[in-house]
Amino acid sequence: MNFMTALEIIVSSSLLVAAPLIFTALGGVFSERAGVVNIGLEGLMIIGAFTSIVFNLTFAKTFGPATPWLGLLVAMIVGGIFALIHGLASITFRADQTVSGVAINFLALGLAVFLVKKWYGKGQTDMIVQNFRKIDIPGLSHIPIIGDLFFKNVTYASYLAIIISFVVWYVIYKTPFGLRLRSVGEHPMAADTMGINVIRMRYVAVFLSGVFGGVGGAVYAQTITLDFSHATITGQGFMALAAMIFGKWHPLGAMGAALFFGFAQSLSIVGDQIPFLKDIPSVYLLIAPYVLTILALAGFVGRAEAPKADGIPYIKGQR
Amino acid sequence: MSNKYINILIPIIAVLLGLIAGAIIMLISGYNPIAGYAALWNGAFGQTFYIGETLRQATPYIFAGLAVAFAFRTGLFNIGVEGQLLVGWIASVWVGLAFDLPKIIHLPLAILAAMIAGALWGFVPGFLKARLRVHEVIVTIMMNYIALHVTNYLVRNVLSKQKDSTAHIHNSASLHSDFLQKITDFSTLHNGLYLAIIAAIIMWFLLEKTTKGFELRSVGFNQHASHYAGMNVNRNIVQSMVISGVFAGLAGAMEGLGTFGYAFLQPDFSGIGFDGIAVALLGGNTSIGVVIAALLFGALRVGSLNMPIEANVPNELVEIVIALIIFFVASSYIIKWAIGRFKREAK
Numbered sequence: 192m193n194f195m196t197a198l199e200i201i202v203s204s205s206l207l208v209a210a211p212l213i214f215t216a217l218g219g220v221f222s223e224r225a226g227v228v229n230i231g232l233e234g235l236m237i238i239g240a241f242t243s244i245v246f247n248l249t250f251a252k253t254f255g256p257a258t259p260w261l262g263l264l265v266a267m268i269v270g271g272i273f274a275l276i277h278g279l280a281s282i283t284f285r286a287d288q289t290v291s292g293v294a295i296n297f298l299a300l301g302l303a304v305f306l307v308k309k310w311y312g313k314g315q316t317d318m319i320v321q322n323f324r325k326i327d328i329p330g331l332s333h334i335p336i337i338g339d340l341f342f343k344n345v346t347y348a349s350y351l352a353i354i355i356s357f358v359v360w361y362v363i364y365k366t367p368f369g370l371r372l373r374s375v376g377e378h379p380m381a382a383d384t385m386g387i388n389v390i391r392m393r394y395v396a397v398f399l400s401g402v403f404g405g406v407g408g409a410v411y412a413q414t415i416t417l418d419f420s421h422a423t424i425t426g427q428g429f430m431a432l433a434a435m436i437f438g439k440w441h442p443l444g445a446m447g448a449a450l451f452f453g454f455a456q457s458l459s460i461v462g463d464q465i466p467f468l469k470d471i472p473s474v475y476l477l478i479a480p481y482v483l484t485i486l487a488l489a490g491f492v493g494r495a496e497a498p499k500a501d502g503i504p505y506i507k508g509q510r
Numbered sequence: 511m512s513n514k515y516i517n518i519l520i521p522i523i524a525v526l527l528g529l530i531a532g533a534i535i536m537l538i539s540g541y542n543p544i545a546g547y548a549a550l551w552n553g554a555f556g557q558t559f560y561i562g563e564t565l566r567q568a569t570p571y572i573f574a575g576l577a578v579a580f581a582f583r584t585g586l587f588n589i590g591v592e593g594q595l596l597v598g599w600i601a602s603v604w605v606g607l608a609f610d611l612p613k614i615i616h617l618p619l620a621i622l623a624a625m626i627a628g629a630l631w632g633f634v635p636g637f638l639k640a641r642l643r644v645h646e647v648i649v650t651i652m653m654n655y656i657a658l659h660v661t662n663y664l665v666r667n668v669l670s671k672q673k674d675s676t677a678h679i680h681n682s683a684s685l686h687s688d689f690l691q692k693i694t695d696f697s698t699l700h701n702g703l704y705l706a707i708i709a710a711i712i713m714w715f716l717l718e719k720t721t722k723g724f725e726l727r728s729v730g731f732n733q734h735a736s737h738y739a740g741m742n743v744n745r746n747i748v749q750s751m752v753i754s755g756v757f758a759g760l761a762g763a764m765e766g767l768g769t770f771g772y773a774f775l776q777p778d779f780s781g782i783g784f785d786g787i788a789v790a791l792l793g794g795n796t797s798i799g800v801v802i803a804a805l806l807f808g809a810l811r812v813g814s815l816n817m818p819i820e821a822n823v824p825n826e827l828v829e830i831v832i833a834l835i836i837f838f839v840a841s842s843y844i845i846k847w848a849i850g851r852f853k854r855e856a857k
Binding site: 228230276280283284285286287289290291293294295296297298300301302304305306308309422425426429430432433436472474477478480481482484485488489490497 | 535539540587589634638642644645647648649651652653654655656658659660662663667777778784787788791824826827828829830832833834836837839840841842843844
């Protein structure tokens with residue numbers, strides 16, 4: 192195997208693994224920028240994965256190749272609604288946001304597996320037939336070298352994730368909505384004084400985090416696992432959380448971090464096939480995202496600081 | 511109504527609401543809730559064997575709950591019990607395999623190894639919090655995954671020769687108890703239960719009856735006031751996380767030296783650490799509360815295994831009920847508000 196082939200395998204599998212992380216991390220950015228800590232990203236991914244697989248299995252015959260995209264759409268809606276439970280507990284009921292997030296994770300897994308057992312009579316669904324396939328992107332894949340590296344054997348979802356990151360960046364940093372969202376997370380009292388409805392803003396942000404988390408889960412399930420069981424999402428949500436922090440709560444930073452974590456993950460998976468990587472124990476690559484995140488938080492890789500009011504319930508009139 | 515009374519009432523209401531919601535879910539999805547809960551009860555307490563299993567399951571829950579509760583009481587959120595538990599598990603099994611000593615030395619040594627491993631895993635977030643003001647929630651989550659991958663690596667490459675599990679530990683390091691097994695119809699109950707109860711008493715004594723405990727609690731209440739009173743806030747933060755990690759490591763020793771007697775590849779977390787958060791919250795972060803809540807969760811988890819067998823209800827129902835209980839306890843603000851409202855109307 193020559194160097195180019197090795198690189199092609201690594202790049203295409205990195206993009207594949209990174210796509211769901213990017214979407215979910217963007218969801219985390221929305222919620223935490225508005226001041227609601229979201230440990231429940233894992234649960235939101237579970238709900239997204241579950242919804243998309245169930246939809247896909249039920250409607251694959253009706254919609255044909257469009258099914259995975261429609262599955263994505265349904266996962267978005269269900270994920271968003273599910274996230275509102277987190278919103279209700281942590282915004283209106285003023286519950287500890289971390290605790291509520293933990294409960295979201297429990298609830299998502301319990302509910303999803305409960306329903307799978309109820310509907311399919313077993314703990315694991317069948318494999319879906321209509322999935323996001325690896326394709327060569329028309330036109331772009333003919334560019335010499337770059338085309339081979341980046342545009343062959345990839346899914347549309349990976350590129351969609353990267354494009355959406357820029358959209359999210361624009362929305363959060365260049366629009367009035369984004370400014371309000373950030374102000375609610377930095378100084379909710381000041382925002383309230385300026386006439387921004389803090390509670391509504393936070394609900395919208397949590398809803399969006401569910402939408403993106405749902406997409407992340409749906410993309411993961413429909414490209415990588417292709418079925419749903421209790422072991423479909425194991426830690427991807429927490430890795431997305433890490434990506435968001437490593438990316439300093441910034442959409443593009445989160446995307447970059449997610450790509451990098453995807454790279455580390457894929458190295459640990461495909462490393463066996465690549466001659467000069469075979470000797471590195473995969474455990475180093477597996478723990479790399481988490482170690483790096485800790486280092487980033489500690490300030491060794493550029494200090495990561497959370498929005499000021501992240502994790503603090505807003506109580507009107509309280510100073 | 512006094513505050514103390516309400517603090518006892520809230521967990522009870524939360525559990526009841528959780529169970530009622532579970533019943534509604536069973537009804538909607540076409541199962542018989544009475545049959546479902548009867549199966550749960552029988553699976554947890556129906557025979558002496560099941561009582562033994564419930565107590566065995568409660569043992570690590572007590573430790574995990576104490577770990578979370580201890581950190582909570584000192585103003586820290588230790589969501590890293592999963593990781594601390596795993597390293598404690600591996601460390602205890604490692605010592606249990608590596609040495610051949612008389613029981614009186616070997617068993618304490620293996621337990622000590624678990625304590626040290628848990629303490630180290632707790633030290634990292636504690637240190638980062640104290641020195642660099644890094645939020646402990648994120649660091650402990652990251653430490654969980656580091657623990658998961660590192661312990662799996664150790665099981666495969668160091669403690670076994672590319673196998674999925676290690677050999678069984680030597681008998682001299684085991685918590686196995688003939689007596690406890692005999693009285694519970696040969697369940698997997700082991701001597702760890704005694705240790706768990708002793709640990710609960712130690713935590714109560716440490717927090718409520720010693721100067722150190724007072725300091726730790728006061729740092730949890732108000733760092734600035736504690737600092738002004740001449741306490742070393744940073745040192746207390748580190749110590750608190752380390753002690754919390756010790757409890758969590760001991761939970762791992764319960765699995766490594768008691769329930770299983772070996773370590774194996776973990777595809778995902780055991781769930782004991784996350785359940786420990788629920789146990790601590792439900793128990794109001796007190797020793798006695800944690801023990802009671804751990805018994806409840808032990809019963810729920812063990813009993814749930816009987817639900818598909820006896821009532822055809824998927825055992826994940828209990829997972830949903832636990833999640834809802836956590837929601838209700840965490841949302842105690844709204845329960846308190848409802849109690850207040852109820853009281854005013856009664857007058």
